Amino acid sequence: MEKFVRKEGLVAPLDRANVDTDAIIPKQFLKSIKRTGFGPNLFDEWRYLDRGEPDKENAGRPVNPDFVLNKKRFEGATVLLARENFGCGSSREHAPWALQQFGFQTVIAPSFADIFFNNSLKNGLLLIRFDAKIVDQLFKEVGENEGYRLAVDLESQTLSTPSGQSFKFDIDPFRKHCILNGLDDIGLTLEHSDKIRAFEAKHKAAQPWLF
């Protein structure tokens, strides 16, 4: 996992509540056995007017000109601004993979679905929760200012706007530590191998039918 310390980038606003993971990456792309290659089909049914397929080239497909990510001014955005309950639905980790592989490093919303939240942080895609009022303000600012950028400093847990305003955000210390240092979760857990083995022995003695 790549380290996430301080990142700054163009913001794209996705002004819809309850964006589900079926919308983020439709099911036909889940047939892949690889971890990469999902970026081109992020929000496929919203970005394109025809049906995308895993083996289909996107060049030449009819594009939906009204969809926000197809607008020139948001090209190259690395921060996605969204509404309540972003990432609800299926547990597909292909959703954060697609967002990252498209180029997003941070998603800001008033709330996220639980499984999507975990999946994203496991991959170093930083999800930031702000009060709906702050999110409203950011939507307003990005709408009014072309080239609107935000800076995210994970170390100090602050988000800064172009006008110099900054907002503090929360993150669990353990997750912060992992993302800041790009740590491999499995490696960290395996440092507790002795504890896991001891627990397992005790558990087996108490409930042998589980083994």
Next chain:
Amino acid sequence: MAKTLYDKLWDSHVVHVEADGTALLYIDRHLVHEVTSPQAYEGLKLANRPVWRVDSVVATADHNTPTRNWDKGIEGIEDKVSRLQIETLDKNIKEFGAKVYFPFLDKRQGIVHVIGPENGATLPGMTVVCGDSHTSTHGAFAALAFGIGTSEVEHVLATQCMVMQKYKNMQIRVEGKLGLGVTAKDIALAVIGKIGTAGGTGHAIEFTGSAIRDLTMEGRMTLCNLAIEAGARTGMVACDEKTIEYCKGRMFSPTGAQWDKAVAYWRTLVSDEGAHFDTEVTLDAAEIQPQVTWGTNPQMVTTVGGKVPDPAQESDKVQREWMERALKYMNLKANTPITEISIDKVFIGACTNSRIEDIRAAAQVAKGKKVAGNVKLAMVVPGSGLVKAQAEAEGLDKILTEAGFEWREPGCSMCLGMNDDLLSPGERCASTSNRNFEGRQGPGGRTHLVSPAMAAAAAIAGHFVDVRSFS
């Protein structure tokens, strides 16, 4: 101190806790399927890590498997990408091992959330994970069960643990008697309609009350299955005699002295008197009506006697725009009575409603009747090979096919359309599945979530109809 069922299940599996409360939770059962596991096994290979406890793994292929042409074997899967994913699971299980594997074409193959319980691979008191959000289903057995992503699948394979923060406790209490023709699916949709699809976010839900105790195990599985649609990663029901009776004599259930010991422990898997819940929601069972969703999210739901709501009545701008967008996608006008919505297809199946009781409910409605002429396809997809065999032994397949339903092979099928079972753009479907998201059953497809009896009644009538007054 009085503990909730969730507190008990959590406490009995904690291996280690960090200073900020992040815990390592031990996992007893890991259900594996073809879609969310290939990258996890690849990760193990790349890091040269073994599977920590092979006998915790129960695997099957379900999402991509076809529901026809099983006589052609693996060659019958025309989509090469789907086939490769199923073959990759075969290869990974062969290389890494499992307690048991029910591959494509096996007589015990089926939807992962159906085969776990029916083989006794899901038992009370267990922690159960699977790379699928509907893993909450297994909570019906007083187990702590939740859906996980692929990195977590790899993590559990390698360490037998999950890295987790404890959720808050939520109690959803349903008291009283359900009316005739009102089912667990209707309870679940009514709950989601009340608290919203984010209502349970950050919580573990326990369903309690006399209406829940009255449900069969199948009904409780339907209810817990839909906890995730209320935003909660895990939903559960306390253990009682029905739970114990269901587990008895299953393939992996304990026997003899171990059975007695297990049962004694399982009986403690209930919330203590006076245990604290952070959030409590109460519903009156008698007031719950058959439910039908009208929009593109499970919380967009109303009763069969209701109407499509009018966005103009919604004061919140974000909500109003969301409703308008949903009505446009669903091609519905505000204030249309639900019973005036006609349908093109019917799907009875999915991990929500593909168990024997669901098939019986559909057959009971369909018996002696015919699918309406405007319905292009009405299909019944049993949840597993065992469910299919049981239904056939009871003659349910005959009743359904004589009424004009197609009787298919088991799998996830048109719940998410990873195989060939899809809606065409613009088609409207009465579905017993769990999600009515845009494009969920096929690009441009329009899904209305209902119970199996309501789906069968809609198939016969050609439009939604109140199953209680349907004859």
